Amino acid sequence: MITFPSLAAWLAHLETAHPVGIDMGLTRISQVRDALGLQFTCPVITVGGTNGKGSTCAVLETILLRAGYRVGCHTSPHLLEFNERARLNGIDASDADLLEHFEAVEAALLSLPVPVTLTYFEFTTLAIMRLFASRALDAVILEVGLGGRLDAVNIIDTDCAIVTSIDIDHTEYLGDTREKIGFEKAGIFRPDTPAICGDPSPPQSLIDHAAAIGADLWLVGRDFRYEVQAGNERQQWSYIGRTQRRAALAYPALRGANQLINTSAALAALEALRERIPVSAQDIRLGLANVELPGRFQVVPGKPQVILDVAHNPHAAAVLAQNLGNMGFFPYTYAIFGAMADKDIEGVISHLKGEIDHWNVTGLPTPRAASAAMLAGALRDAGVNQGPDSSVTEFDTPADAFQDAVKRSSENDRILVFGSFHTVAGVMAYRNSQRH
Template identity: 35%
Template sequence: MFTTMEQCTDFIFKLKAVDHKRAPLVMMREVLAHLDNPQDKIKAIHIAGSNGKGSTVNALRKMFEGAGYKVGAFTSPHLERVNERMTINGVQIPDAQFLQYMNAVARIIETHYNGDYPSFFEVITLIMFLYLAAAQVDFALIETGLGGRLDATNVITPLVSIITTISLEHTAFLGDTYAKVAFEKAGIIKEGVPVIVGVKNEEALAIIREVASERHAECFILGEDFTSTTPQQLEGMQQFDYEKADIKMQEIALKMAGAHQVANASLAVTAMLVLQEKGHVRIAESSIRTALQTAQWAGRFEQVAQNIVLDGAHNSEGTAALIQTLKDVYPNRKYNFIYAALSDKDHVNSVALMDKVANSIAFTQISLPNAMPAEQLAALSQHPKKVYSSDWLGVIDAEIQGKEVDDILVITGSLYFIAEARKSLLEVVR
């Protein structure tokens, strides 16, 4: 049995999905049955999508909290501690309870599966279900890890499903076309359960509409069934109008920067309104407004120091949103990029987008088995002022020392890289 978090995390971080060849979700359902099916004891909102899941979850969490509800959330990846992935009203699961539920899972694996553990994500998903069910949260916001149809979280029947965006990512697992990726993400749509959709790609939207229709799921699509206006940039804030049927909310203040965050906020507002229409919640417009005015999400256009921005833009859609946000928030400035990423992403397009607007680009890498080597990333760039080094700490230090006062240093790429960079930078700032 596990007695310390260090012992526990050392073990679970080594668990890999590729080591286990079971049929998807079969073991999840079997182990959950041994645990008395905690997933059936929570009222869930299920969120899938290539980008925007965490920001949408965070906006919803703040709305629920503002309305007086006890709300659990399951997000990924974590930036510093695995405990960040499961919270109640924003407070991380305590170590003692993490270990308690890990040991409950371990007993079943050892007893019934001869110690043949499932993947890291499946294990923490099991811990999350136990934790949120035991805490008797009013609602649980559950973010998928990868895809949707075969995701470890896809054992719930939620009150509402949300699909944020569709990008070509994890193509080895999800497919190499928008239609294939959309089919996987649409796997979270359940019979008769409303789905809120922020997807814009028509190929992907067609698949989502088809699946929703087959499952008799009411479908609310951004730009069709609800709308939001182009945001107006204010001091440390942006403002937009929202409309759904006869509901109109004007001049909503949003703390998070970027037009893509307006889309995420609109998805969250729509989900709350649908939940209210179905009789699941009671929430005042003032609670929605206050939540959006205060909600922020670490590693998403996070300004950690003077003219230094961290953003986990881990695919080309995210990179495009980051660049547009830079232009909105810091117009007429020079942008110096630092980029590190994993090998399963669409780097060609992301790098090409940065090439067009960058003053300079530095490529680096982090110590993960699937990290893309800095030299290979740099080879994708045509920028005249590009450098590369495998020493990410050295790269960040050199770029900070070398930049002009008014230049914006943009540290971006994999959220795992952002986590490491953020930890290092905040230690300096503190």
């Protein structure tokens, strides 16, 4: 059996162990799940959707921790360290926590009569699930990686599924319409089980699939909603569900125009599971006040203002543009932008070009990335011109692009770092290295 002395060595091995990076389907991973005897005795909440998954997981996790529960939360991808993908009681799992479970997954793979290989995501998801199953937790939160129906997370039958939003992304795997993508996202629903949808205009395919399997579908606007008191915007809001009302709630500590809808979906899930993991109004208030999530419209203290956001599709870019517009006046906005070549780069740019003056485009350390020249060409095609008040400059790395923006900006300007997780991670790593 292959074994490695460190988590870093395991991860390096897994990057090349399977012939392709993304391999949709549950047959291989289900065989290994069965060989591991993997199951959960506590409630499992599965969170899918195009955007808003990370925020919804963070809200759920923080409220449940404030209520005194032992919680495992699996999210992806990570920004700086792989361990961010596996949180136990709000703390990233250690290398030592994870290693024995990597070895157990490898042993289970080798025990199969016909050997299979797993992708990086499949293998690591199994190891994290096994870690959680070994810890006598009260609740487990699993974020879907891609789609839903054929995603590795979907090998576990959920006790409550949440689909946050449905938009066009990953079309080569999920389809090129909201109806096709909605069907894939709805694949995490289960019969006779709460299925929460936080998209205000859900595709009919999602509604039909929920009905076909007999899921208990909760739609925003029909089964749950939020209300903001007139004249009280930014102060308090209320959640109204099927049987519960939570009044006079403070806004979540996560910034951005879309956080109330994400939080409402999380509260609907907690309402649906109230018999098994009850939470009080005080637990919710403390959870909302203390929730944190790096890289989601994260405004870093200091001048010039720095904003980190992993918006990498048009839907997320539209929300980011709205959030930037709500921030007030800045003489100039500098952007560090890097993205994957398979994304709708033109769609992202169209939403944000009105908010950004100077674009520092960057390559990224992965073969999937668009080159800086490709991004610069897309900006020129979109009508972004060179001049004193507008520019496009190419860089090899996010750190180089960020350093240039810091040099050129005044303390009254702002610097937006956005696009791929690799873009935000590159700038976060650079800033951390400067601090140390």
